[in-house]
Amino acid sequence: MSDSEEPAASGLFHFPFCLQTATLPYPGKTISTTSSPVIGFDSMATPEEKTEMSAVVGRKLWWLILGRLITALILFLLATLWNHGANSQQSLSKILNVLSIVIGLTITYSLTQRFSETLFFQARLQLAVDVLLVTWLVWISDVTQSPYIALYIVIIAVSSLFLGPRDTVAVSVGCAVAFTACALAVIFGSGRSASPGVFDNSISQTIQSVGVFDIAFFVVGLLSARLADSQSRSDVRLLAATQSLASLRVLHERIVESIRSGLVTTDLNGRIYTFNKAAEEITGHQAESVRGKDASIFFGEMKDHIADSVRASDTGEVSPRFETDCFTSEGRRLRLGFSIAPLFSESSETTGMVITFQDLTQVRALEETSRRQDRLAAIGRMAASIAHEIRNPLAAMRGSIQMLRSEMEGVSSQTELMEIILRESDRLNRIITDFLNYARPRTITQSEVDVGELLNQTFALLQHSPEILGTQSIEEEIPPEPVITVADAGQLKQVFWNLARNALQAMPDGGTLRARVEVNSHNRLRIAFSDTGRGMSPDQVERLFEPFSSTTGGTGLGLPIVYQIIRDHGGTITVSSLEGQGTTITVELPLDGSQ
Numbered sequence: 001m002s003d004s005e006e007p008a009a010s011g012l013f014h015f016p017f018c019l020q021t022a023t024l025p026y027p028g029k030t031i032s033t034t035s036s037p038v039i040g041f042d043s044m045a046t047p048e049e050k051t052e053m054s055a056v057v058g059r060k061l062w063w064l065i066l067g068r069l070i071t072a073l074i075l076f077l078l079a080t081l082w083n084h085g086a087n088s089q090q091s092l093s094k095i096l097n098v099l100s101i102v103i104g105l106t107i108t109y110s111l112t113q114r115f116s117e118t119l120f121f122q123a124r125l126q127l128a129v130d131v132l133l134v135t136w137l138v139w140i141s142d143v144t145q146s147p148y149i150a151l152y153i154v155i156i157a158v159s160s161l162f163l164g165p166r167d168t169v170a171v172s173v174g175c176a177v178a179f180t181a182c183a184l185a186v187i188f189g190s191g192r193s194a195s196p197g198v199f200d201n202s203i204s205q206t207i208q209s210v211g212v213f214d215i216a217f218f219v220v221g222l223l224s225a226r227l228a229d230s231q232s233r234s235d236v237r238l239l240a241a242t243q244s245l246a247s248l249r250v251l252h253e254r255i256v257e258s259i260r261s262g263l264v265t266t267d268l269n270g271r272i273y274t275f276n277k278a279a280e281e282i283t284g285h286q287a288e289s290v291r292g293k294d295a296s297i298f299f300g301e302m303k304d305h306i307a308d309s310v311r312a313s314d315t316g317e318v319s320p321r322f323e324t325d326c327f328t329s330e331g332r333r334l335r336l337g338f339s340i341a342p343l344f345s346e347s348s349e350t351t352g353m354v355i356t357f358q359d360l361t362q363v364r365a366l367e368e369t370s371r372r373q374d375r376l377a378a379i380g381r382m383a384a385s386i387a388h389e390i391r392n393p394l395a396a397m398r399g400s401i402q403m404l405r406s407e408m409e410g411v412s413s414q415t416e417l418m419e420i421i422l423r424e425s426d427r428l429n430r431i432i433t434d435f436l437n438y439a440r441p442r443t444i445t446q447s448e449v450d451v452g453e454l455l456n457q458t459f460a461l462l463q464h465s466p467e468i469l470g471t472q473s474i475e476e477e478i479p480p481e482p483v484i485t486v487a488d489a490g491q492l493k494q495v496f497w498n499l500a501r502n503a504l505q506a507m508p509d510g511g512t513l514r515a516r517v518e519v520n521s522h523n524r525l526r527i528a529f530s531d532t533g534r535g536m537s538p539d540q541v542e543r544l545f546e547p548f549s550s551t552t553g554g555t556g557l558g559l560p561i562v563y564q565i566i567r568d569h570g571g572t573i574t575v576s577s578l579e580g581q582g583t584t585i586t587v588e589l590p591l592d593g594s595q
Contacts, residue, residue: 057119060162064126065109067158072102075148098137105129123162127171130155135178143179143186144209152179152213153220160224161231168228172221176214183210262336264355265343266295270302273352282336282359284329295355298326299338306353309340323360332576333538335360365574372545373567387432394432398425434557444568449489451525452478452517458496459515467501471510474500478517485525485591491565498558499529499585506533506583525591530584536577544575 076099105126112122134155137148152175159171187203256263262279266272272295275287283298296302305322312319319339326334338357345351398421405418459474468474496515503513511532520526536544545563566573570590577583 057123057162058113061109061113061119061122061126064123064158064162065106065113068126068130069102069106071154072099075099098133101133124167127155127159127162128174131171131174131178134175135182138179139182143182144206144213149179149213152217156217156220156224160228163228164232165225165229168225169221172217172224175221176217179217180210180214183207259356262338262355262357262359264295264298264357265352266355267352268350270295270353279357282334282357283326284332295353298324298336299355299357300324300326302340306340309353310342310350313342331578331581333361335364368542375546391429391432394425394428398422398429401425431557434561444488444491446486446488448484449487449492450482451485451487451492451527452483454489454492455496455515455517455527458493458500462497462500462504467504469504469508469510472504472507473512475512475514476516477514483517483519483525485589487569487589488565491569495562495565495587496527498562499587502558503529503531503533503583503585506531506535508533511582519591520588523591525589526586527589528584528586530582532582535579535581535583536575537579541575541577545573 076095080095109122109126116122131152134148134151137151138146141148156168156172156175160168163171183206187206256274257277259276260278262282263274263276264272264279265274271292272290275285275290280286290297299305299322305320308320311317319341321337321339323335323337326336328334336357337360338355341354341356342350343352343354401418401421405415405422408415408418455476455478459476462468463474500513500515507513514528514530516526516528516530518526545560547557547560563573566587566589572588574586574588575583576586
């Protein structure tokens with residue numbers, strides 16, 4: 001039936017009882033807002049819609065059960081007060097019987113509501129029983145003169161909150177039929193004798209009164225049906241709009257959480273409001289622990305940065321990029337690149353700031369590695385030529401001193417000075433040898449080696465060497481099974497020796513050196529050396545692998561050689577250090593020895 005063919009319920013009231021549909025925006029689909037009955041569920045509704053509607057109807061039924069009991073108690077109290085002076089025990093007994101019936105029905109309805117899901121049937125059944133109960137009250141209280149006739153109107157009005165338009169009209173018709181049947185039964189003397197006063201007026205006047213009541217029931221029913229129809233559509237549309245907004249919110253949250261850049265929103269005072277998952281992964285801080293804190297804990301003083309960003313936004317320019325250092329929850333220093341944009345409300349008013357940032361630590365480390373390699377290559381070429389030029393006159397000088405020393409007898413100040421010259425020339429020769437080893441291209445002899453076994457051998461030599469003090473200890477974390485990689489065993493031993501020796505020298509007051517061997521999630525071998533020594537400043541860490549930049553008093557060539565060996569094996573070496581808290585140097589190597 002089309003809208004133009006909707007049947008009229010009466011000459012004055014016209015109701016669109018046919019189904020009407022509308023659509024609302026919903027991410028990925030369209031929600032139908034079919035104006036089905038309030039308790040009846042649209043067969044095309046989604047499971048989520050049906051669940052939500054079921055919960056709403058369940059709450060309404062609880063209110064119906066509770067409201068019925070409260071109404072019965074109020075009627076009992078009013079009847080008690082009204083009949084107290086009249087001393088009508090019979091009337092009170094009848095009301096008490098009704099109250100007992102309502103209490104029994106309340107218990108029955110409550111159990112049914114808890115253990116049954118037939119909500120539509122329960123609502124219809126309860127309203128039908130209510131009509132019968134009110135009819136009995138009217139029957140025992142003089143029918144047309146009964147004060148309980150008004151309860152019919154209450155039932156019709158309440159039905160509009162639970163049933164659809166058709167069912168509401170049906171309830172009004174049922175009330176009219178029940179009341180008319182009672183009146184006719186009394187008029188024609190069927191079933192009971194009329195109480196005194198029932199027929200004080202003529203039968204025609206009584207019939208007119210019954211007709212007026214019936215018309216009132218129909219009018220209230222039609223108005224309630226209109227209310228039910230409007231409420232049905234409003235409820236479904238409200239539910240659809242609520243679900244649409246909830247879905248949009250979830251979609252936006254998922255988009256924010258799926259962004260691989262860190263995203264932070266703040267209020268105008270710079271306090272953090274949103275902290276997405278990528279931000280948690282980058283900084284190591286949880287959103288709950290930083291929400292409400294000032295964003296400067298990550299990005300430093302931002303007053304000038306915000307001013308520049310707002311100016312760029314107002315003029316339509318590209319938002320400027322900034323860089324800063326921050327520390328993770330574990331104390332590791334990060335290099336962050338970030339940009340700031342104003343956050344606007346619907347009224348175009350600035351309500352906060354949106355900060356997007358990325359971890360540039362690895363990028364800057366690669367740039368620094370590239371620069372360091374260029375510097376080391378230049379130094380290496382220069383060192384190779386200088387070393388040869390120095391070694392030749394040094395050998396001549398040392399030979400001459402040895403000949404002079406052999407011609408002198410006894411011990412004198414001259415002989416002691418010659419011994420000093422010989423020792424220092426030997427030291428200078430070792431430096432030149434290390435320099436040549438550093439600058440000269442190495443030949444790698446690769447073979448399968450057990451890294452754990454190499455580390456054990458290195459530490460065994462170190463334990464019996466004068467390098468280790470009595471206040472120092474060495475701990476190893478090596479897997480019980482062999483850790484095999486393809487590498488030059490001799491060069492790896494040199495790497496382990498230099499790293500362990502440097503760690504011990506960084507702990508002059510004692511401490512613990514820990515070495516850990518593991519295979520990470522990227523199928524690469526990781527060897528970490530951690531000490532509890534004095535640590536290094538950021539500037540020292542940056543120059544750690546440059547020649548002659550020793551922090552322990554050595555020649556300053558041990559770690560540059562380590563760096564070259566690891567690079568030649570296709571690996572990486574990273575340093576994490578805090579002054580006063582120690583240093584961790586991590587070496588990563590490919591398990592298959594590929595470079």
